[in-house]
Amino acid sequence: MNILVVEDELALSKSICDYLTESQYTCETASVFDDAIQKMERGSYDCIILDITLPGGSGLELLEQLKSRSVSDGVLIISAKGSVDDKILGLKTGADDYLAKPFHLAELTARVEAIIRRKAFDGQRAISFGKLKIDIADKRVYLDGQLVDLTRKEFDLLIFLVSNKNKLVTKSAIAHHLWGDDANMNVYGEMLYTHVKNLRKKIYLKGEDNFIESIYGIGYRFLVSSGS
Amino acid sequence: MKLLTKYARITTGTSVIVFLVACFAFLPFLNNIFIGQVDENLLVEKDEIMLYAKKYQHLPEIMPVRDQETTFEAVEFPENKSCWFETIYKGGRSFRKIQFTITIASGNFLVTIEKSLDRTRNLAYSLLALIVSTIFLVLLFTFLINRFVIRRLWNPFYTTVLKVKQFQISQAYVPALQSTDIEEFRVLNQTLQEAAEKALREYITLKEFTENAGHELQTPIAVIRAKLDTFIQDESLSAAQSQAVHEAYAALERLYKLNRALIFSVKIDNRQFDDAEEINIKLVIELAVSHFTDLLQSKNITIKTDLDDISIHVNSVLAHSIIDNLLINSIIHNHPGGSIYIKCDASSLCISNSGKDEPLDASRIFERFYKQSSSSESQGLGLAIVKQICDRLHFRIAYAYDNHLHSFCVYFA
Numbered sequence: 001m002n003i004l005v006v007e008d009e010l011a012l013s014k015s016i017c018d019y020l021t022e023s024q025y026t027c028e029t030a031s032v033f034d035d036a037i038q039k040m041e042r043g044s045y046d047c048i049i050l051d052i053t054l055p056g057g058s059g060l061e062l063l064e065q066l067k068s069r070s071v072s073d074g075v076l077i078i079s080a081k082g083s084v085d086d087k088i089l090g091l092k093t094g095a096d097d098y099l100a101k102p103f104h105l106a107e108l109t110a111r112v113e114a115i116i117r118r119k120a121f122d123g124q125r126a127i128s129f130g131k132l133k134i135d136i137a138d139k140r141v142y143l144d145g146q147l148v149d150l151t152r153k154e155f156d157l158l159i160f161l162v163s164n165k166n167k168l169v170t171k172s173a174i175a176h177h178l179w180g181d182d183a184n185m186n187v188y189g190e191m192l193y194t195h196v197k198n199l200r201k202k203i204y205l206k207g208e209d210n211f212i213e214s215i216y217g218i219g220y221r222f223l224v225s226s227g228s
Numbered sequence: 229m230k231l232l233t234k235y236a237r238i239t240t241g242t243s244v245i246v247f248l249v250a251c252f253a254f255l256p257f258l259n260n261i262f263i264g265q266v267d268e269n270l271l272v273e274k275d276e277i278m279l280y281a282k283k284y285q286h287l288p289e290i291m292p293v294r295d296q297e298t299t300f301e302a303v304e305f306p307e308n309k310s311c312w313f314e315t316i317y318k319g320g321r322s323f324r325k326i327q328f329t330i331t332i333a334s335g336n337f338l339v340t341i342e343k344s345l346d347r348t349r350n351l352a353y354s355l356l357a358l359i360v361s362t363i364f365l366v367l368l369f370t371f372l373i374n375r376f377v378i379r380r381l382w383n384p385f386y387t388t389v390l391k392v393k394q395f396q397i398s399q400a401y402v403p404a405l406q407s408t409d410i411e412e413f414r415v416l417n418q419t420l421q422e423a424a425e426k427a428l429r430e431y432i433t434l435k436e437f438t439e440n441a442g443h444e445l446q447t448p449i450a451v452i453r454a455k456l457d458t459f460i461q462d463e464s465l466s467a468a469q470s471q472a473v474h475e476a477y478a479a480l481e482r483l484y485k486l487n488r489a490l491i492f493s494v495k496i497d498n499r500q501f502d503d504a505e506e507i508n509i510k511l512v513i514e515l516a517v518s519h520f521t522d523l524l525q526s527k528n529i530t531i532k533t534d535l536d537d538i539s540i541h542v543n544s545v546l547a548h549s550i551i552d553n554l555l556i557n558s559i560i561h562n563h564p565g566g567s568i569y570i571k572c573d574a575s576s577l578c579i580s581n582s583g584k585d586e587p588l589d590a591s592r593i594f595e596r597f598y599k600q601s602s603s604s605e606s607q608g609l610g611l612a613i614v615k616q617i618c619d620r621l622h623f624r625i626a627y628a629y630d631n632h633l634h635s636f637c638v639y640f641a
Contacts (some may be wrong), residue, residue, distance in 0.1 A: 009447050009451065011454075011455075012450055015457075016454065019454070022461065080447055082446075084545070101450040104457060105453070168460050170457070170477060182485075182556075187559075191523065216470075217471060217474050218470055218477075219460075
């Protein structure tokens, strides 16, 4: 999977690329308008992460240019402004999704995955890890052929962890994903713990290691042996 | 007391004193003039009598004259003095008496002419009455002028005072002060206007700076978070290191939330949420309740609602913020198994919740960063934001503790 990160804050774009590279994406960065244009013309990307607050107002311009060339690259806009108008404008101009800074890298990854998934197979894709099969479009999960009864929140939680597979995701990132940016860990902590506990129980296959690893004090990780 | 009253007291008091003193000084003076006038008349009479006596060598016949009495008395020796005057009182009335001696063939006679002072007395009284009336009229008119004319003259001042009272710097405009031809007020208005405009400019600059600073802070926070997210992927972290990272995350989370609240607060002040629409409060409340369903369930809190289907003209973001903040507050500060009651009608919205068994400090709960307990569940900003929004929308918010329930009520307009 090919990702282009257009972001003028170098420390941030480096972090994003490091994180994505560990998840087996290939990642390039561009920090100025011209560089971004060149890269976009040269190759095609599965997803472009675009900072719309690029200096000189060029972020939006880039998006317009991209859309006018009708490429099928997915676009995720990141923005420091976070206003509703901003979001609407970005989506109207043709972006696939919008994420306000500051975000959790886990959230960013989940959004990128979702975009790629939608683009690649029009959402008709099922992912499998050993005996666990996840039908994203139908929102159904099967364990060893049997349908698993998951609540909406448990399903969202599973997809979030799967999108960040093999990565340690903080409890905070999960809470924000499930309950919004205002979720306070002190308030939602116990609920999160319960949800994860239930999910783990439901997708646990006797005799095998649990898919979800719990790292005490920090968060959780969806473990996949290489090859899935 | 009012300037006018003080001024009136001084001038009135002075006027009255001056008039009275003048009266008292004037009266004897007047009296002397009148007496002098009478004396002149008496002298004329004396001269007439003396002339007659000299010419005809006998006493003249006295014609009865009103208010005047002439008597002759034979005496042995002529007096040395030519004549003398005296004021006498007879029978409750006063007279001016002149006495002189004349010498004729038949001997010496003492002539006494007494003239009644009644007329002069009456004249004096009339004059006194006139003066007193004049004083009274002057005082009356001064009073009337003070009351009506001066009050109107002070109008520009009071208009200015009213406008200054209503001035709120957060409204971001300086009211125009009326033009006036009275120089003192013109100077006052001009100075006030300039001072207000200057204050407003600085206020706007400060607000813009705060908003920009808030936005700028987002990026470093994003960078730190991204670095931490990457850092924890390292499996060789020791327990102590993990703990440190965990605490760093928690602190960053607080910073993030504070910054968000700050930006929101400044945006409200910068009038970015000024456009309003018809918002159905019932729907907003129901949406908020459904948003917090998980939380309500996990804390086993029951919610009861009594919502009228009403709409108010308000900005959507602000309406949601009020309700979300009040609701999350009523959940956080509730005890497990507690209850929440939401009532809403055309004039108000009230959220009541069970919780601590003693009333909160009503004078401080709306302050920023004030927390009743040191619980880290909240940052103490929610109610402050609700209050800020209510102030902006001219809603009233009140807290009451009744029957073990903490109630927060927002009164629309």
